[in-house]
Amino acid sequence: RNTLIGLIFEKMKYWFYTLLIGSLLVSYFGVAQKVVKDTDITLVNTYDKYVENQYDYDGRDTILKRFKNELKSALQNKGLKDYFFPKWDERQAIVASKDSMLTILSWDWENNGTYHKYESMYRFAKGNSIYTNFLYEDKGDEEEAKTAIYYKIYQLPDTSYLIKGWGTHGGGKDFFIFRKLSYKDQQLQDCKGCFAGKDYFFFEKSRGDD
Numbered sequence: 001r002n003t004l005i006g007l008i009f010e011k012m013k014y015w016f017y018t019l020l021i022g023s024l025l026v027s028y029f030g031v032a033q034k035v036v037k038d039t040d041i042t043l044v045n046t047y048d049k050y051v052e053n054q055y056d057y058d059g060r061d062t063i064l065k066r067f068k069n070e071l072k073s074a075l076q077n078k079g080l081k082d083y084f085f086p087k088w089d090e091r092q093a094i095v096a097s098k099d100s101m102l103t104i105l106s107w108d109w110e111n112n113g114t115y116h117k118y119e120s121m122y123r124f125a126k127g128n129s130i131y132t133n134f135l136y137e138d139k140g141d142e143e144e145a146k147t148a149i150y151y152k153i154y155q156l157p158d159t160s161y162l163i164k165g166w167g168t169h170g171g172g173k174d175f176f177i178f179r180k181l182s183y184k185d186q187q188l189q190d191c192k193g194c195f196a197g198k199d200y201f202f203f204e205k206s207r208g209d210d
Helices: 002-052 059-076 086-091 142-146
Strands: 093-096 102-108 118-126 129-136 149-155 161-170 173-184 187-190 201-206
Touching: 002 059, 002 086, 059 102, 059 118, 059 129, 086 093, 093 149, 102 149, 102 161, 118 149, 118 161, 118 187, 129 142, 129 187, 142 173
Parallel strands: none
Antiparallel strands: 093 102, 102 118, 118 129, 149 161, 161 173, 173 187, 173 201
């Protein structure tokens, strides 16, 4: 009888700890999912705040800077390594490579009339490490041709990536840009001189043309 009671007691302890661990795991993943969702919503809300204040030439720059800091923090967060920001994708542009290592987020300044300016950041996840930086950040220099909304990534046999972007500067025209990126020295780098001596290929056309 004592042995039977002992067995019942042991079974009760087993199920108690199993339920306790299960509850803790459910709670943990619930909190983690909320953090992920809140991060996505925060990015959208900060960007929307920037758009709302796009003609407040002092305040908008501060908001845009905050947005970039929030985005960089989110892309560097290892807990978000496999998260692709669906809320942001509804409003702007995000694309990931088939191997999920390279993710690119792009956005439009939306305050330059018909002459659009676009910026973009990337997340490159290699093993347990994450590297992030700007693919293009406006600094008023000769690199402005690289301003685009990036929406396609092709994986090439040499482990590099060919990325395709689109944009418009008004005047009834739009453009496409291609860049070949490789991981080197803990960052993604353009292939130097790979496009007829340039590190990108830029093509502009009338919007009515294929």
